[in-house]
Amino acid sequence: MPARKVVYLRHTFTVSKLFITDGAEFTTVQPRPLRLCVRNFTEAELSGGYSRHVGGAVDVYWHADAPPKAYEELVKYSRGDLDRVLGDGTRVRPSEGELAGSLQEFGRQAMSGVSDAVQRVVCALRWRLGIGGPHDPLSVRMPEWSEDDVSMFFNTVRILESESAPLLSKRAVELAEVAGGLEEPVYHSLFREAWSQRMVNRRSALVIGLAAAEIGVKTTLVDLAPTAEWLILNVPSPPLEQLLRTALPEALKAAGHPVRFDLGAGAGSVLTTLRNGVTQRNACVHRPGPAPDFDKVDRFLLAVRDVLNMCDVYAGHDWAEQRIREETLREWKMTSEGQAR
Secondary structure, eight states, X not given: OOOOEEEEEEEXXXXXXXXXSSXXXXXXXXXXXXXXXXXXXXXXXXXXXXOTTTEEEEEEEEEEEEOHHHHHHHHHHHHTXXXXXXXXXXXXXXXXXXXXXXXXXXXXXXXXXXXXXHXXXXXXXXXXXXXXXXXXXXXXXXXXXXXXXXXXXXXXXXXXXXXXXXXXXXXXXXXXXXXXXXXXXXXXXXXXXXXXXXTTOHHHHHHHHHHHHHHHHHHHHHHHOGGGHHHHHHSOOOOHHHIIIIIHHHHHHHTTOOOOOOTTSTTOHHHHHHHHHHHHHHHHHHSOOSOOOHHHHHHHHHHHHHHHHHHHHHTTOGGGGGGSOHHHHHHSOOOHHHHTO
């Protein structure tokens, strides 16, 4: 039986709104050994129509063993032997469905899990660095291949939104955490989706935003009291405000952790905003009517974001405190117990 042929692959992902000053490299062993290079667009890409205002790119490198029949079809495809030639001489490459079954199957196996790995790294990177961006940041170009890992004659793979362009080479701690397997919490992913919806579908923004807040708080409670996980996740819970004002502080104290933020202090404007958002959510999903007011939805989501960053702090990510708005921190004045940390 003919031996399998090692094929070296590169896939380039365009990443919406990831603006950086320089690049960084990550490696992962799941779903297979991959090398991910986060970078800006090259001059060739900019000349080819990409814009610096779009974001950047992630190149993924790996190799796979191609069965003889699949390799033979891959070579034909690359040489253009499978192209259709139109009357005017234009060459049209076959679509994926027109390729031989052996090549289609190899492609599915070789690409399996690669996009998920890139998504995990990109989302963790922007969460750790405080970079904004859309809920689904990746778009994909065609994969490229070669017979060695040097002379790749590649086609291509996609990133996010930020107010500034971080210098990644100066963020060694953050990059090490991402390389070590740090992942963006689900509740932050939901928040990004809610934030993107506020411009086009404010009802969805309210519903998803509230879900993000509830999941964030419940995740924190589970971390504090893992033996009560089933009850926390399955038994109907009190309103969000009660979870924040009562359940969370009590769980922190029971677990021996300081209550670093006093949500009951001051005028309680953040809790009031959350309560009003819940009322708006209930009203707009149970009866028809005009869409919720944009400014109210915007204020609600900003309050949710502060709550989620607070959850990050209680999860051990002290850097997340810097992500909470100054006016919120003034309202959530530090308790004497929290200040003693």
